[in-house]
Amino acid sequence: MQVLQWIVNLGASVFLPILLFLFGLALRIKPGKAFKSALTIGIGFIGLNLVINLLTTSLGPATKSMISNYGLHLSSIDVGWPAASAIAYGTALGAMAIPVGVGTNIILLILGLTKTLDVDIWNYWHVAFAGSILYTLTGNMWLGLATMVVVTMFTYFFADLSAPTVGKYYGLEGISFPHGLSAPGYVFALPFNWLFDRIPGINKIHLDAETIQKRLGVFGDTTVIGAIIGLIIGFLAQQPLNKVLNLAVSMAAVMMLMPRMVSLLMEGLTPISEGANDMIKKHFPGRKLYIGMDSALAIGQGSVLSSALLLVPITLLLAIVLPGNKVLPFGDLATIPFFIALFAAVFKGDIFRTVIAGTVDIAISLYVASWAAPLITKLAKAASFNMGGNNSISALSDGGLWTNFIYLMMGEKFQWLGVGVLFIVALGLLFWLNKVRDKQENVAA
Structure with missing residues (x-):
């Protein structure tokens, strides 16, 4: 456990390159090429984290100003995914998510029940999060471990199901996203796409980043759109002009x-x-196998970023107007691109559809995060996490994830029966996707 915790504490930008370097050697890639490749991935993650940190530190003061200016009284602060991952891995059961996830992946690959070879080891924290909460609730270690297995199985189902769309839209052939936050978004977006296609007028709208830039010229450029949204947020926060311009x-x-x-x-x-x-x-x-990677590979796409920035003020507005919401969005405002990464793929980059479906998803997430706040607060205390003087914390990302609501409700209410039912459902879905449907497609071909 101590060795695993030490590895986890290295962070994704260090141990993922180490893992990929060893993986590259196992694939008979020349050591120099494998090393440079792994190091480049580590540099990319550091650069990505710097940009996300810029987004967080820029939005943070504006968000606090809005809270103060509009007299918001929301009892739980959204601490964001970095804190949520630290809490998840910091519990007695948390570090076990890595061997559980890897072991489940290997077994499913051998049985032919998944096509995803998951090298995104860091993101097993999503698995640790759900399993650790259930363990904290019930005190049953084995039930927590079983929940981790179930969460992993559903994650691979979502990853396998969405991989063809991911490959086609993002140009990432042979890649899947077994990412606990992003992957369920694919299934969430599908019924919305079906509905949008059948609403007269709506089905004629298509606003992707390229279309907007073509129609609006320089004002349609994603960089300029970012500046405009920064100006709007700054003015809504009633910040001084210099801070408004800095935010833009x-x-x-x-x-x-x-x-x-x-x-x-x-x-x-x-x-x-x-x-x-x-x-x-x-x-x-x-x-056919897919290499399982972080959905960070998708969040730099223009439609994803434009939709995410539009959803920032929408998220804050929803937190104010939704009756019964107790969560103040803060830490995970910068995580919104991960929420909608697969929405954009389903909607083929349509910003209009992505924002509408994203608004519904975030509204649900706020309610689920409000429900989960006492559980996350209890988990944080069990992990000896410093809550910064807050009496109640939550996380809009995993704490508000609709799939986690299902896992935890089933596990808490029905315990072994609930987790057993989820296991059978996950097994059935994987069998259908990787055995039955593939056989049907081969026959059709």
Whole structure:
């Protein structure tokens, strides 16, 4: 446990490159090439974290000003995913998520029940989060571990299901996103897409980043859009002019720098992805596998970023007007691109559809995060997490995730029966997707 915790504490930007370097060597990639590839991925993650930190530190003061100016009284502060991941891995059960996740992945690959070879080890914190909360609630370690297995299985189902769309829209062939926050968004967006296609007038609207830029000229450029949204947020927060202008430039910087950091990740990933594909063709002829990676590869896309920035003020407005909401959005405002990364893929980059569906998703997340606040607060205390003087904390990301609501409700109310039912459902979905549907598609071909 201590060794695992030490590895986790290195952070994704360190231990993921180490893991990918070793993976590259196992794929018979030349050591120098594998090292440069892994190091580039680490640099990309550091750059991405710097940009996200810029977004967080820029939005933070504006958010606090809005709270003060409009007299908001919301009892739980959204501490964001960095704090949530630290809490998840900081519990007695948290670090076990990594061996549980890796073991489940290997078993499912051997059985042919998933196509995702998950190298995104850091993001097993999403698995740790749900399992640790249930363990804290029930005191049953084995039930917590079983929940981790179930969460992992559903995550691979979402990843396998969405991988063809991810590959086609983002140009990431052979990649899937077994990301606990982003992957369920694919299933959430599908019924909205079906509905939008059948509403007269709405089905004719298509506003992607390229279309907006073509119609509006310089004012349609994603960087300029970022600056405009920064100005609007700054004025709503009633900040001094110098701070408003700084926020506008910071938002523009995020829009410009985020895609460039993502391109570094993709540059580093390409040799490893190609090596994995060569190995699969050689040793598993006729079998298709996806390399499971962080959905950070998608958040630099123009439609994702534009929609995310539009959703920031919408999220704050929802927190104010929704009756019964107790969560003040803060830490996870910068995480909104991860919420909608797969929305944009389903909607083919349509910003209008992404913002509408994203608004509904965030409204649900606020209610789920309000429900989960006592559980997350209890988990934080169990992990000896410093809550910064707050009596109640939550996280809009995993704390507000609709799938976590299902996992925890089933586990808390019905315990082994509930987790058992979820296991059977996950197993059935994986079998249908990777056995039955593939067989049907092969016959059709």
